[in-house]
Amino acid sequence: MTVEDVARERWAQLMGAGGAQDRAPGEIVPADLPAPGELVANGGRGHVTVDWAPVPGAIGYAVHRATSPSGPYEPVDHGGGDVLAVPHGPYADTTGEPFREYWYAVAPLGTVTSMGPLSVPVAAAAHSGGPAEVGVTVAADGDAGLLHRPWRAVVGSEHLSHLLSTDTSGGRPIGAELTAALRRVRDELGVQQVRAHAILCDDLGVYKLVDGEPRLDFSGVDRVYDTVLELGMRPVVELSYMPRDLASDPSRTVFAYQAIVSPPRDWDRWSWLVRELTAHLVGRYGLAEVRDNWWFEVWNEANLSVFWSGTPEEFWRLYDETARAVKAVDPGLRVGGPASAAVGWIDDQLARKSPVDFVSTHTYGSPPLDLRPLAGDRPLLWTEWGVTATHGSEVNDTVFAAAFLLRGMRSAAGRVEALAPWVASDHFEELGRPPRLTHGGFGLLTVGNLAKPKYWALALAQRLGDTELPVTLTGDGAGGLVEAWAARSGDGTVTVLLWNTTLDHAKADGDAELDRAVTVDLTGLPAPSYRMTRWRVDATHSNVAARWHTIAEGRDWPDERQWAALRDADRVAEAEPSRLLEVRDGAAAIAFDLPMPSISCVELVPVT
Structure with a gap:
């Protein structure tokens, strides 16, 4: 076997680990792409940063490592548990042993199953x-274009019938708090849409057989969507999951609320249900509203058998029937998919003759x-994304997860329409309701609607102005560990957001070797002085889990x-009292420590 054959075989094994792609082909085929050029690897304290020249047509890159130049080369496993590839360099490898020489090589991906x-x-x-x-270095008088905010498009949520619940978790009212959580992410983070499973499940009573004849009732859907629009x-x-009376196998379920994942027993009735629901939504909310502002996504993660008990061919029939049913109401309505796990089936989706108005997928x-090389001009919606897909993982409540969100948002800005954090609230019951306040829930907000570090990460990003500023980073870990995002507001306020993190889950609790001292040099400042405020998110600041652990009393x-x-x-906690910052010749400097993981946000408001 060649070196490339060995690398592809190992990649196939990793892609199958943990069920990330349990319907993916077992073979990783060669991609018609050249090897990346200009590869460099620089050792620093606690890490090696690897960078390379982009390959046109590549959707991402798998960083490989060996202990000798002849191999064998294995993909670097940073513990993310999904697709262990990155969209671009630089990549900071923090998984190796100090002072041990490793050989690095990078392979481009054409799809997640072609390398x-x-x-x-x-x-x-x-x-x-x-x-x-x-x-x-931040050029405060520069202009890098309009700042793109991918988090504002969509946020994930528990199945939306949860909005109607009068039960409690931890003594807190579920429906009222989930409603308040969505209102908070709308008001404070600017989020415009919410994506959730199970709008067709039996708890909303959409489809029932009465004396052998199907009856439709959209009143529960109306209550849910009216609430969403009121927010x-x-x-x-x-469009998921299957109503019991329409399912070919009602025993095939997922989640604590027993969502049915089988194909329909009657394909014509499935198409009728989708068409009638779509027509009802258009009639209730208006064609222009639904056509211009709503997305119709077909199913959820059918490339995982836990979410689709039928064959892949049956899923593609479901997609075709569903897309045609939506378009039968109005050709301008937007329908897409495949809403796949681990970036699977994208090439299969785009090969469909039926409509694909947008591409949606997930990764963790x-x-x-x-x-973009696959989707062309179609909108790209990552309708689930986060630091881990594991329910109840402690990492969900950490500062590591917060810095991870900023790394992803900065990377995706300008190349996706939506990057949806999964999910808004810990009022969530896929595998059962929350057992305690800090239980590793997926939410940006706890039960009780307290902000986790990852909520504060997005809240600080929301403070950035509309004009992005050019930023240059230099030094040990620049770009691989430490990143920055800067912008200017219309009133001249300059905001610089910085974070220090690795993708390596083994370092989620921090590593002193990866802590950094940071100096921010600002040039082109027009005002003679600024009121400076700096906020922190770290182990002891803006960290509800750490705060709760100090007062929980068991x-x-x-x-x-x-x-x-x-x-x-x-x-969100201030790092120090706000103070006056004097400017000389349009320049100023600010120095502070940036542990790993942590976030700092510096805001300079001109003094008039």
Whole structure:
């Protein structure tokens, strides 16, 4: 076997691990792409940063490593548990041993099941100890274009009938708090749409057989979608799961609420249901509203057998029937998919003769790949994305997850229409309702609607102005560990958002070797002085899980006194009191420590 054959075989094994692609082909085929050029690997304190020249047509890159130039080369596994590829360089490898020389090579991906050849390998080694500094230069008078905010398009949520629930979790009202959570992400983060499973499930009573004849009732859907629109949001209509009386095998279910994942027993009635629902939505909310602002997404992760008990061929029939049914109401309505796990089936989706108005897929543990070479001009909606797909993982409540969100949003800006964090609220019951306040829930907000670090990450990103500013990073870990995003507002406010993180889940709790000292140099500042405020998200700041652990007293849920204390602390923390920053010749410098993981946001408001 060649070096490339070995690398593709190992990639196939990794893609199958944990069920990430349990319907994917077992063979990773060669992609008609050249090997990346200009590969460089630089060792720093606690890491090796690898970078390369982009390959036209590649959707991403698999970074490989070996202990000798002849191999064998294995994909670097940073523990994300999904697609262990990145959309671009630089990539910081923090999984190796200090002072041990490794050989790095990078392969381009045509799809997640097609890989090009490895690059010419280069060698580097991480070191340990000593100083590590990063310089960040921001041109405050520059213009890098309109700042794109991918988090504002869509957020994920529990099945939306949860909005109607009068039950409680942790003594908190489920429906009322989920409604308030969506309102908060709309008002504070600017999120415009919500995507959720199970709008066709039996808890909303959409489809029933009465004396052998089908009856439709959209009153439950109306209550849900009326609530969403009253919040100032729109739904992504995920057409799932199968109503019991229409299912070919009602015993095939998923989740605690027993969503049925089988194909329909009657394809004509499925098409009729979709067509009638679509026509009802158009009639209730208006053709222009639905055509211009709503997306119709077919099913959820059918490339995982847990979500689709039929064959792949049956799913593609479902897609074709569904897309035609939506378009029968109005050709301008937008329908797409495949809403797949781990970026699967994208090429199969685009080969369909039936309409594909947008491409949607999911990934966890890495920034979203660049699907523009496959999708062309079609909108790209990543309708699920996050630090991990594992329910109840402690990493969901951490600062590591917060910095991960910023890395992904910055990477995706300008190349996707939506990058949807999964999910808005810990009021979530796929595998059962929350057992305690900090339980590793997927939510940006806890039960009780307290902001987690990842919520504050997006809230700080929302403070960025509309004009993006040019940023240059230099030093040990620049671009691979430490990243920055800067923008200017219409009133001259300059905001610089910085974070320090790795994709390596083994370092989620931090690693002193990866901490950095940062100096931000600003040039082109027009005002003579600015009021400077700096906010922090780290182990001891803006961290509800850390706060709760100090006052929990062994409890799973707060008592009223503890709820009051947590609500009082529910704000992003200032690193220091705001102060006046003097400018000389249009320049100023700010220095501070940036642990890994952590986030800092510097805001300069001109003083008049």
